[in-house]
Amino acid sequence: MAESNPYLGRAQRFVGALRQCQVLGMKVTEATAEGLTIELPYNESHVGNPTTGVIHGGVLTTLMDTASGTMVINSLPEFELCPTLDLRVDYVRAAEPHESIFAFAEAYRVSRNVVFTRCTVHQGDLDSPVANCVAAFMRIGAHMTPPDFKALVVGDDAFSESNKYKG
Amino acid sequence: MTTFEEILKQCHETRKYRPVVDAIPYAGLIGLDYQRFGHDVIFKLPDNPDNIGNPILPAVHGGVVGGFMEMSAAIHLLMMLDTPAMPKIVDFSLDYLRPVRGGRDTFAECQVIRQGSRVANVIINAWQTKREEAVATARAHFLLAR
Numbered sequence: 013m014a015e016s017n018p019y020l021g022r023a024q025r026f027v028g029a030l031r032q033c034q035v036l037g038m039k040v041t042e043a044t045a046e047g048l049t050i051e052l053p054y055n056e057s058h059v060g061n062p063t064t065g066v067i068h069g070g071v072l073t074t075l076m077d078t079a080s081g082t083m084v085i086n087s088l089p090e091f092e093l094c095p096t097l098d099l100r101v102d103y104v105r106a107a108e109p110h111e112s113i114f115a116f117a118e119a120y121r122v123s124r125n126v127v128f129t130r131c132t133v134h135q136g137d138l139d140s141p142v143a144n145c146v147a148a149f150m151r152i153g154a155h156m157t158p159p160d161f162k163a164l165v166v167g168d169d170a171f172s173e174s175n176k177y178k179g
Numbered sequence: 180m181t182t183f184e185e186i187l188k189q190c191h192e193t194r195k196y197r198p199v200v201d202a203i204p205y206a207g208l209i210g211l212d213y214q215r216f217g218h219d220v221i222f223k224l225p226d227n228p229d230n231i232g233n234p235i236l237p238a239v240h241g242g243v244v245g246g247f248m249e250m251s252a253a254i255h256l257l258m259m260l261d262t263p264a265m266p267k268i269v270d271f272s273l274d275y276l277r278p279v280r281g282g283r284d285t286f287a288e289c290q291v292i293r294q295g296s297r298v299a300n301v302i303i304n305a306w307q308t309k310r311e312e313a314v315a316t317a318r319a320h321f322l323l324a325r
Contacts, residue, residue, distance in 0.1 A: 031231040032240035035208075059204040060250070061265045062183040068205035069268045070246015077242040093233070096241045098274045106267075158235045
């Protein structure tokens with residue numbers, strides 16, 4: 013039986029398969045055809061500045077790379093593993109320690125070869141960002157994706173029917 | 180308890196920065212290590228299953244590669260400029276050039292391109308087996324503590 017929200021199931025299974033994301037403690041909280049949000053609770057092991065308790069930029073980079081990459085999967089007609097070509101991050105303010113951070117990602121252009129994403133990290137108010145990120149992902153083709161990984165992420169949902177090509 | 184600034188001050192005096200790296204939780208989480216060769220420093224991200232993203236390839240998570248390069252640049256600045264606190268990252272631009280394979284160590288070296296009174300521009304190159312075959316290259320701006 014197909015899931016009621018295939019985007020959420022797919023996103024959760026994909027993020028669940030990435031070891032580092034589990035080590036950090038990421039949770040996909042919402043996903044639609046237009047965007048998705050991943051929550052990362054505060055953890056002392058994420059701290060990059062022991063004086064302030066502020067989490068390290070690398071944790072934000074991993075969160076944004078994950079959110080953007082997961083959004084790429086949800087924006088394509090068929091499951092494709094797309095390597096990150098590049099990402100550019102602005103750290104606009106330090107994250108408040110002891111509070112969760114959230115990454116909201118969108119894929120604003122899906123072309124034949126490249127998917128372009130933007131992602132904002134915030135702590136509850138999207139208009140008051142901690143960091144912004146734009147990234148590009150290369151489409152290497154569905155045939156290049158290992159079938160067992162595809163099976164792991166796609167599950168039993170109706171991927172191609174639920175996910176119309178937006179390119 | 181010794182504060183991070185006190186640890187940093189002592190390290191600036193001894194020129195040995197191991198205690199600084201040990202005091203940063205995220206450096207410990209990803210396993211960041213470094214070695215000095217005279218004036219040069221090479222940073223190391225040892226092979227660690229916890230750093231894996233794509234489990235099939237397997238590949239190190241791109242975000243960890245970015246975090247490793249960012250952290251390397253910050254520590255490089257601490258070592259080279261004797262700053263009294265952690266430099267704060269302003270922006271970061273990262274190009275992935277080759278798959279960063281699991282089961283291998285990753286290395287990085289940094290170069291300070293421009294150091295002003297408040298901001299430093301640093302480029303970071305990362306590789307696995309051959310230095311001339313970079314797996315990722317990055318550029319970052321940091322606000323310097325004064």
